[in-house]
Amino acid sequence: MTTPQIWLAPLHGITSYTFRNTLCRHFGGIDCFMAPFLPTQSAGKFRQRVWQDIAPANNTALPLVPQLMGNRPEQFVDTVRMLNEQFGYEHFNINIGCPSSPVVRHTRGCGLMPHPDIVEQIVAEVTGKTPFHISLKMRLGLHHADEGRELLPRLNDYPLDFLVIHPRLGDDLYEGIPDLDTFAEFCQLTQHKIVYSGDIFTVEDYNRLAERFPQVAAWMLGRGLLRNPFLAEEIKGQDTGDKRERFFAFYQDFIEKLLPIRGESGTLANLKELWHYFAIFTGLSEEKLQQLLRICDLREFVSVSS
Ligand SMILES: Cc1cc2nc3c(=O)[nH]c(=O)nc-3n(C[C@H](O)[C@H](O)[C@H](O)COP(=O)(O)O)c2cc1C
Structure with missing residues (x-):
């Protein structure tokens, strides 16, 4: 069996660079970090302080994918260009999954999921006008999985690196259980590589998912790793000691x-x-x-x- 790819999920307000670096110094099993979302900005408005969390000097431990949140295609283009120039990043993730109400109200995060035209414009602009690796982190939809059903086939036309899917609706916040049947359906609808995120709390949770979804390229651990920082090591069968x-x-x-x-x-x-x-x-x-x-x-x- 091949060793699974395990990524740390972005948890805004929790997985800051101090947390990520300390986690990595003490625990193994994690292959990559995705940083919590940062806002897109227009060219000429680059404020260094905003980007402290992803500054390369603060992120030497593991590969890091910065995540951006916004709703204007040109700001995404400006921001990824600035971040490449200033920091050298070449991979960027676009957040269309955050369900918090102030975010959704401003048609950002998961608030974009009922607007496939805007998402497509953002993806078309960033992939068309920049040479960087672009990915998306999404839910099934904001109010209904039909939103994802409409969006996914459209995204097949663009050179995305991967899609991270958290199989809940925005309306569900973190309640209930991930909808794995719809996730299975979404896996069929996309030609992109899939990263799974959601409710992996134990090795058994991981094993069940890995068996059902062998096509998943990487697994994100968020709250599961906070509840048990040894989870990635345990999934990889490493000796955890005391x-x-x-x-x-x-x-x-x-x-x-x-x-x-x-x-x-x-x-x-x-x-x-x-x-x-x-x-x-x-x-x-x-x-x-x-x-x-x-x-x-x-x-x-x-x-x-x-
Ligand atoms: C407190 C908190 C903050 C989060 N912040 C982000 C974020 O900045 N970007 C993002 O894409 N997802 C964010 N998420 C969603 C997680 O990355 C993840 O997809 C979700 O928690 C499900 O995975 P888990 O059950 O492994 O935690 C956040 C979740 C929580 C609970």
């Missing part, structure tokens, strides 16, 4: 690296978000988690959670 010791070494290292960048309150907020997932790995009860989340002092939080 998990608790390794997890807490990672945790300490992450805090040390994050503190100078985010300050005390930013670090505390970030850790609180992560503990919703870490609680599952460490077996923290709901009651203990709630007690932990009520702590307002970073030092106390770290001491109680370590």
